[in-house]
Amino acid sequence: MVEFILERGNYWAIIGLMMIGLYTLFSSTNLIKRLVGLSVFQTSIILFYISLSRIDGGTAPILFGADAKGHGGDHAEDVAAAAAHGADAAHGVAADAGHGVADTAHGAASHGLEHIYSNPLPHVLMLTAIVVGVATLAVGLAIVVRIREAYGTIESDEIREMDLEVALAEYAHDHPGEADPA
Structure with a gap:
């Protein structure tokens, strides 16, 4: 049993990274910390796929030695x-x-x-996932900057309270004399 666990140490590390990323994503109210948690979670998924595609004794799919002799592109x-x-x-x-x-x-x-x-396909797909993840993180950070400019904070609970206050003020303005809906 111990040997089974030790042989798959990379998978245990990946599971640990996944849990750290998910915990950070769900527990933090800071929008940048949430983006970092999402990035850590995504990195763990990429590492998982790369670990799965590893072959013992495998080499890059470039013909060499006896495999390359006498064989063309076909x-x-x-x-x-x-x-x-x-x-x-x-x-x-x-x-x-x-x-x-x-x-x-x-x-x-x-x-x-x-x-x-x-097989190089899983590595190529994960390279694409890395590029998409970096672009998504950049867009997320740009949105956080705009939120900071609009609200003066990047704490999601404070933003939610401000939105609720504005919504209640608009409701009171549109419906004078009615009871507070909250």
């Missing part, structure tokens, strides 16, 4: 298929690590490849 489909098979084998988190490598090696051998290649 062999790229074989490399992609072997890498995808290797990624599928690596996703068996509950499976024994030795079996994942054997399945990956079998996938490479069945496509006539000497080396084990990693």
